[in-house]
Amino acid sequence: MSAFNKNGWVSLAEICDERQLVTDVESGKKVLRAAYFSSMNAMIEGAYQFARFFEELHQNGKVYCSISPEAFYFNLKSGAFHFEGEELLGEAYVQAPDVEKTDFTEFLAPELVEFLAEGPEEQEGSEDVETFRECYSFETDRYFMAVYLFEYFFHTGSPFEGKKMVNRCFLSPEEKELFRAKEGRFCMEPGEEENIPVKGIQDKLIQYWNEYPEILQKMFQKAFLDGGRLRELRPTEVDWKQLLVRMAMDYKSCHCGFHGFSYRLLQKENGTLACPKCGKIYYPLTNGLDRILLAEGEKLYECQTGRNPMDKDTVTGLIVENRQKKGLYGIKNVSQGVWRGFYPDGKLKDIPNGQGIPIWNGMSVRFELGEEWNLRLVQQTEERKEDEDEQTV
DSSP: OOOOOOEEEEHHHHHHHHEEEOTTTOOOOOEEEEOOOOOHHHHHHHHHHHHHHHHHHHTTTTTOOOSTTEEEEEEEOOOOOOEEGGEEEEETTTOOGGGGGGOOOTTTHHHHOOOOOOOOGGTTTTTTTHHHHHSOHHHHHHHHHHHHHHHHHSSSTTTOSHHHHHTSSSSSSHHHHHHHHHHHOTTTTTTTTOOOTTTTTTTHHHHGGGGSSEEEEHHHHHIIIIIHOOOSSOOOOOHHHHHHHHHHHHEOTTTOOEEEGGGGSSEOTSOEEETTTTOOOOEEEOSSSSSEOOOOTTTTEHHSSOOOOOOOOSSSEEEEEEESSOOOOOEEOOOSSSSEEOOSOOOEEEEEETTTOOOTTTOEETTTTOOOOOOSSSSSSOOOOOOHHOOOO
């Protein structure tokens, strides 16, 4: 028996449903309570740990020989993750799953639906190894993972449950999933009209879809459009982890109480962004592809400045006010690496731990890996005289 105490934890199925069945302390009766993460940061952390679980599973040569969400648990306050179900894991390409006990649901990859519908007895000449290869693999795990992450973020059921499927009568779950596998269309496909979300059934998807940044939308489109039939195009565990790290860095929590992804910040004419609630200015530091938003109280992390692109927890930089000059802010290096600062007048300076570079228009900085990040605003800011006091934050 497992020693895992489920108090304070909810299953993946309960998160997707946004409800959990708990025992009321006073009455002792079972009651339904809301199951929401305490913050967006906790929600992103839970998704990250879910993807990390599959990464470690596949690194150990195993696959998830089930479609049950009941074995995955999350802490709603922190996003901590726990897996309760070692018996559901199989050695990849070694043992055949019990196909007769597999239910037909939206979590099954299309190739798995078609294989199971044919029946194992019709797979003439196939050995257990080949049966397993066709039934459960790393790629079918990735499809399962994408479907559950879709429900995790949107709480709306199948990503294919649009008008085309809702208006069609199916005689059995098997018939429904076979139709989805062969003719189903992702209901959030760009330009899709035939299978658009249905009000009253997918209200949460309609509501939540544009609440998240475009990078998340594109990842699901990749999973269910490109990767729907072509297994090799399905997002990997690393793809999901990279995306979730970017989402964590993009989510802003202002001291005024504003919380949201950066697309909700107000775009200013000079290229800066502003908090929609208090007007705090964010300065975009960019490498040409990504950006880091600099503002009072913000932190930089190892995944942005250091050697570990997945480390979203270790703080490596702080935005602080200059000790000698009020109103002048800079990036202070609190990592163990040495940065290189480039000033608007062409001056160079090494920035070790404890030192910093002012946030000026025209400045650039090379973090630990040597990639150059620049601050280039449309309108020039007031010229400032540089001195040693200003160069040390």
